[in-house]
Amino acid sequence: MRWLPLALIPLPLLAQPVFPPAEFARTDPARIELGQLLFYDPILSGNQEVSxxxxxxxxxxxGDGVSLSLGDGAHGLxxxxxxxxxxxxxxxIPRNAPGLFNLGATEFTHMFHDGRLEAxxxxxxxIRTPLGDAMSEGFDSVLSAQAMFPVLSADEMAGHYSENxxxxxxxxxxxxxAGGAWDQIAERVAGIPEYRARFDQVLGAGAPIHFxxxxxxIADFIRFEWRADRSPFxxxxxxxxxxxxxxxxGMDLFYGDAGCADCHTGRFQTDHDFHAIAMVQIGPGKAARFESHARDEGRMRVTGDPEDAHAFRTPSLRNVALTAPYGHAGAYATLEGVIRHHLDPIGSLYAYDRTQAVLPVLPGVEDWxxxxxxxxxxxxxxANELEPMELSDDEVAALVAFLEALTDTAGAEGRLGVPESVPSGLPVDR
Structure with missing residues (x-):
């Protein structure tokens, strides 16, 4: 049977299956349970305060419900x-914390807003990573490899320079x-008896534990925990x-006149490509410490191609109603707000209402x-690629209703949930 893109299927036929099944690797329950504990355990962070x-x-x-997160050096959730x-x-943290839904599906081959980590x-x-081939050895997948970045980021998990x-x-x-950051993290974990016993079960008795x-x-846990493909849609x-x-x-508009499916295509409503839509930039930007600007040029930082300036990955829309704020910098607090940005990207950029940003107080920063x-x-x-278009208020409301119909409640809650405690004995974010 030949599968057609949903955007090409006449609406009266939409009751018929239009996608091949999503592919998720099967995983040993012991690995999933171990990954769950490590996901919620601050032991992986430099100061043992961030998981x-x-x-x-x-x-x-x-995600975390804010436009731009505060990592090490903050408390609360x-x-x-x-x-x-x-x-x-x-x-x-320069970019909005993306949701984790369905990242274990085999079609997700690029990670992060700029796709800098890819199969x-x-x-x-x-695996291609900006850290080089030596830093990609030993990872089972790009989903696993993405874990290397937060633990090596001073702003996220590692902590301020030289404080640990x-x-x-x-x-x-x-x-x-040898003896570097990854080894130190692995040694911490191996030194906790319950983790040592659990890794004995999945790696073999006495096998060395590597980062x-x-x-x-952790990737096995994410793949299992947040699979979300049983929505009303x-x-x-x-x-x-x-x-x-x-x-x-809203579905009629999404796959029809509104043109949403031009980019938000496929089972998980993403073409896995990169597009510039004049998305609002707030916060520090993705710049090196020695750079004074707050610019974030998106995909161009990866490819070096000026044609990719300000282009960011098309996000999947599964459980999108739960993952506000929206945009690579979390500039829009509501689904309606980000939809209206798509209708007139340049006008919306210049008319941006700064009260939409959800920014925890951080003294001394320049967010604008x-x-x-x-x-x-x-x-x-x-750099904007989108032409302006008009939709009525009722049509915008219908699109919001369709996006809400992409919510898989069971997938959003997770299958194992938040553990009561973790083997390190450190506090669990609940």
Whole structure:
């Protein structure tokens, strides 16, 4: 049977299956349970205060409910997270924490908003990373490999320069070298009896524990925990349920006149490509510490191609109603707001309402530098690919209703949930 893109299927036929089944690798339950504990355990961070779940929590749709996160140097969860006045973060994390839904499906071959980590069969280990081929060895997948970045980031998990042995190793560039940051993290984990016993079960008794072993089981957990492909939309396609009237009108627009499916295509509503849509830039930008600007040029930072300036990955829309704020910098607090941006990207860029940003207080930062720079704003506008279009308020509301019909409640809650405790004995973000 030949599968057609959903955008090409006449609406009366939409009750028929239009996608091949999503492919997810099967995983050993022991590995999943071990990955769950490590995902919620702050033991992986330099100061033992930040876990993966700090910025990717089920309470906030596997994000953290803010535009730009505060990592090391802050306390609390989600919008209630506050900076520690005795150890202030140096800056906000430059990009919005993306959701984790369906990242274990085989079609997700690029990670991060700019796709800087990607599956690449031409590379020695099958993964392309800006850190080089030596840093990709031992990872089972790109989903596993993405775990290397937060633990090596001073802003996210490693901690301020030189304030703990892991942050010191990161500052000196001792990452995957013997005795470097990864080895120190693995030694911490191996030194906890319950983790040692659990790794004995999945690796073999007494087998050395490497950082890649830790990231591989975390990836197994994410793949299992946040699979989300049983939404009302999926049930409708399978002929098991009807969509509410408003959602059905929104689906008609999404796959029809509104043109959403030009980019948000496929089972998970993404073409896995990169597009410039004049998305609003707030916060510190993705710049090196020595750079003074707050610019984030997106995919161009990866490819070096000016044609990729200000282009970012098309996000999947599964459980999108739960993952606000929206955009690579989390500029829009609501689905309606980000939809209206798509209708008139350049106009929306220049008319941006700064109260939409959800930014925990961080003294001394300049969050609006790009918005206040006419040249930078003009560069973002010039890269825009989308033509303006008009939709009525009722049509926008119908699109919101359809996007809400992409919510898989069971997938959003997670299958194992948040553990009561973790083997390190450190506090769990609940």
């Amino acid at each position: 993966c779940a700090t910025c990717h929590h089920p309470r906030f749709g596997t 989600g919008p209630d997270r506050v900076a520690d006045p005795e150890n202030l973060p140096e800056q906000r 690449d069969p031409t590379r020695p280990n099958g 042995p892991i942050s010191q190793a990161v500052r000196m560039g001792h990452l995957s070298l 890649t072993d830790i990231s591989n089981v 999926d049930l409708y396609l399978a002929g098991e349920a009807e969509l509410p009237e408003a959602a059905a009108r 530098r790009i918005l206040d720079d006419p040249q930078e704003m003009a560069a973002i506008a010039a």
